[in-house]
Amino acid sequence: MLPVENRLRRREDFATAMRRGRRAGRPHLVVHLSGGTDPHSVGEPASPPRAGFVVSKAVGNAVVRNRVLRRLRHLIRDRVAGLPAGSLVVVRALPGAGDAAFDQLARDLDAALERLLGGVRP
Template sequence: MPGESVPPTRAGFVVSKAVGGAVVRNTVKRRLRHLMRDRLALLPPGSLVVVRALPGAGDADHALLARDLDAALERLLGGGAR
């Protein structure tokens, strides 16, 4: 419909205590938020995505988090094997 606006694409993050203490969890959340910022344009307009950090995310460096996030988005968007 003309005049209708598409809601923004949004991402949420779930980082449980299994990832680490509060400082580690917040660091992982900040890294994921930063990485998702550049990837939101890849998602269809109005998408809602929840990213769940697995326990190893606390020890992962920035590059590994980026690779894992890219792989997850590829599976999501490409419909690859689960």
């Protein structure tokens, strides 16, 4: 399970990451990353990186969507420590994610994060 401090919950945070952040697409998912630098929080400690997930009905029925969501949560949990402090990450599953194997989702997530972070592996 993803720790509470690393969960993206508010709609505004999802919108910020998806509209203002950078995007990297892979065959089974799209990753949005917003730098998270807040000019209003000068002198305050940086917040931890937070991640959220979007798994629509296009991925499959409820069982398939929940399986994809659990897999993505497990994958991002191991990678959240390598993300910049204060960053917002939204992982959006594409319709093929329901049929993808766990290791394929892991490769897609790693490739997208590597591209967004400029070659630095999380």
